[in-house]
Amino acid sequence: MGRRRPDTPTLEEVAAHARVGRGTVSRVINNAAGVKDSTRRAVQQAIEELGYVPNLAARSLAGRRADAVALVMTEPDWRLFAEPFFSEIVRSLGDALTDTGLQLLLTLVRSDTERQRFLEYARGGRVDGVLLMSVHAGDPLPDMLAEARLPTVLLGRRSGEEYISYVDADNIGGARSAVSHLLRQGRRVMATITGPLDLYAAQCRLRGYEEALAMAGLAGEPARVAESDFTAESGRRAMAELIERYPDIDGVLAASDTTAAGALDALRAAGRRVPEDVAVIGFDDFSLAQRTEPRLTTVRQPIEEIGRAMIRLLLEEMEEGAVAWRHVILRTELVVREST
Amino acid sequence: MGRRRPDTPTLEEVAAHARVGRGTVSRVINNAAGVKDSTRRAVQQAIEELGYVPNLAARSLAGRRADAVALVMTEPDWRLFAEPFFSEIVRSLGDALTDTGLQLLLTLVRSDTERQRFLEYARGGRVDGVLLMSVHAGDPLPDMLAEARLPTVLLGRRSGEEYISYVDADNIGGARSAVSHLLRQGRRVMATITGPLDLYAAQCRLRGYEEALAMAGLAGEPARVAESDFTAESGRRAMAELIERYPDIDGVLAASDTTAAGALDALRAAGRRVPEDVAVIGFDDFSLAQRTEPRLTTVRQPIEEIGRAMIRLLLEEMEEGAVAWRHVILRTELVVREST
DNA sequence: CGGCGGATCGGGAGCGCTCCCAATACATCG
DNA sequence: CGATGTATTGGGAGCGCTCCCGATCCGCCG
CATH class of the missing domain: 3.40.50.2300 (Response regulator)
Structure with a gap:
């Protein structure tokens, strides 16, 4: 069924060409010690001249590993x-x-x-x-x-x-510290745009958000949670929905920088100033976070x-x-x- | 140096277990013809019982292909x-x-x-x-x-x-037909947002744009070209720049749907209505093209x-x-x- | 100058599979 | 019942490499 590779010189042929043993060539291509410099050079030249390339299937079979x-x-x-x-x-x-x-x-x-x-x-x-x-x-x-x-x-x-x-x-801790930061700034009406909640990471970020609010004694408040799928577009939609339902929001934690960027758009469209009226925090700290207007406060993941x-x-x-x-x-x- | 796989039953062991020859087992796992049904079942059972998995390195070496x-x-x-x-x-x-x-x-x-x-x-x-x-x-x-x-x-x-x-x-033809469509609609002041011009595909789309204008006798006009890197953000910037320099633009060909989406944002921000004031055409026809506001006329690539x-x-x-x-x-x- | 020990080297013994041909089994026919 | 033909099957001969042990080489010491 075809699919065969054209013929290629083998280790053995290189060895013959360099007038050394199979083992020596193997040592050279694997950069192993114990080969005289002159021999090594001779083998390398033979490899060069023949255009030798090791057969990885053979190496894999003999060496019991795939690299x-x-x-x-x-x-x-x-x-x-x-x-x-x-x-x-x-x-x-x-x-x-x-x-x-x-x-x-x-x-x-x-x-x-x-x-x-x-x-x-x-x-x-x-x-x-x-x-x-x-x-x-x-x-x-x-x-x-x-x-x-x-x-x-x-x-x-x-x-x-x-x-x-x-x-x-540490998604929980990250979200928690973000919300604490907002609270310390005097923000009181929090909301969050989560990622897809079947993703554990998204659940954790939501949990961190809730925990921070609970710790601040704000557990009794309405949840003010909207779900996104991590895209900017869904972030925009989620933010628009949140403003609609809770017009007095002044602090938002988004589940990613991309989502936050979408949220910024929605806030701008709704005439809210950032950070004056609403503070926004993203998650990830990828390069996008520095190219938004305004630049994004965000929870950095150590990629x-x-x-x-x-x-x-x-x-x-x-x-x-x-x-x-x-x-x-x-x-x-x-x-x-x-x-x- | 470690990296070795744990021991695994071999074809030979399966053969012994099923009381057949090596060749027969090989035939079974490769779904080759010429094995009696009863034999095939016996072999399959042996494979099952031993949890046999073919060693792909060996197969690759013997079969001279990688699949x-x-x-x-x-x-x-x-x-x-x-x-x-x-x-x-x-x-x-x-x-x-x-x-x-x-x-x-x-x-x-x-x-x-x-x-x-x-x-x-x-x-x-x-x-x-x-x-x-x-x-x-x-x-x-x-x-x-x-x-x-x-x-x-x-x-x-x-x-x-x-x-x-x-x-x-056919990027050239696609761009050409897009521009022709704009011309047929009565648009006269064309502009294009290209992709990165070190990409041949981007060059072609630009060429199609230019050819269509030349065919319409509009070759003498200023080029009205801005380059993007295919992202929405760069599309937005490019569009903003184009409106600035040529305020009377009424037709735009973007190098991708994403770019076009960015251009739509910029046009909206500049107070231009689409399609009334300016017509916009994208390129690709991925799902995004149907989620913009307004939905995007675009050149479909048959992915x-x-x-x-x-x-x-x-x-x-x-x-x-x-x-x-x-x-x-x-x-x-x-x-x-x-x-x- | 013989002997010794470490540095180099050579090549046998597989790794687990596919290919392929000879061997065997079974069916059919005269 | 033997011959002939076809469906199955067994297993030898590699595929090209790594591992590893025994052989060889060489410098140096006594």
Whole structure:
């Protein structure tokens, strides 16, 4: 059925050409010690002359490893795809992987067929570990990976998740400190635009919001909550709805910078000044937060650290074979700019 | 150095367990004909009982194929990442691949190191073919892939590209027909918001715009061109700038729906009515085009067909070993809605 | 000058699968 | 009942690499 690669020189041919043994060539291409410099150069020249490229399937078979990890996005995250959050994470993971020699492979799992296919791919040994974007609570993939004993790290835990490694930002604390900041400024009529509430991260941010209000003795007030799907457009809609229902709002916590940007638009359209009439806080602190008008006060997620932590956990699991679960919660930080 | 997979039953063990030969088990897992039904069932049961999963490295080595293709995004396309265009393409490619049994792997190439690493990955035989997102003119990757004789299909050709297979939409024709539509409506003072002009697709759309004006005898007029980077925000800025410089504009062609959405905002802010004062046409016809106010007249790109065509070309090249270059230009279509 | 120990090297033994041909089983026909 | 043909099956021969152990080489000491 075709699909075959054209012939390529093998390690053995390189060895013959350089008049050395197979082992020596292997040592050279793997940068192993114990090869005389002159020999090494001779082998490198032979490699050059023959245009040799190692066959990774053979290496993988003999070495029992793939030198690659997968980053999986499942369907419910699909909407995140167009979000800066996603590209930021990918960038950060890419950076964290640069000197490990591992290839990062993104895969999309949108249906049962694709889930099954990916599972075969991973269990078949084409990747050494799996990173999962924040997963829908009902998604069976994490458990399937765990059962296959594949090293796996989740980005953003699911509710009550324990038996899987994950890295998450302190969403509750972040939201809480944002609301405290608003209260300290003298704002009294709070509202929040949440993310999609089937996402645990969105639930946490809402919880932080509620907790801060409760701590301030404002628990009895109406909830003033509107849900968005993290897009600017939905943020605009949610904000418009909130102003309509509660015209005296003076402080808003949005579930992401993008959502906050939409909220700013809606406030402008409604003739509210920011921050004079209404203070707005975003979440994430991606570059967008500095390009809004006014620039956004926001809860910073440590994206670089998240990426690095995920890779670190994954490497540890790969090293010792998924015998323990590790959890890392990273501190968030309020960045105060002009919108409050 | 760790990274080894736990032991897993092998084909041979399944064979022993089912009391058949290695070949028979191979036939069963590959769904090959010529196995008695009773035997097939026995083997399947053995597979089930042992929890057997084929080792893909071994299969790949013996079969000389990877059963996977890569979709590569290089750095200049990074800005497209957050664009609907990108997720639409990925979706469409995913659909087109579902019944081929091939895994789709997304990879990002952001630096020379990553380019090199990906090249080793691909030349090492971990994928059977490569799909490239529209590539920057100076990117050496396509040539490197061609030299390695890896089946490769480009999405969106580069300027004057011939010696590589590609699939592209008829951007020139699309832009031309959009402008003609505006002219037919009696609009006379045209302007365009282009995409980033180092992208060939953006150049083509601009060229179509200019050609249509020239054909209408309006070639002598000032150019009235502003560049965007395909984002809504840059579209808004570009539109604001255009109104400022040419207050009597009555027809605008934007380089994408997103850009057009930004332009609509700017026009609204400037007090222009759409379509009464100014007609606006977008490009792409993604779902956004139907959610703007007013809904957007736009040039439809046949995303599904693009994905199918890319996969078809890639499969053909994989079959016969990259001996010919195929080019497919897909017709675009003007979808008239409320903004004109 | 023989002997010793560490630095280099060579190549056998797999890794787990596909391919393919020879061997066997079973069915049909004269 | 034997011959002939076809449906199944078994398993040898790799695929190209890593691992690892035993062999070789070389500088240096006594």
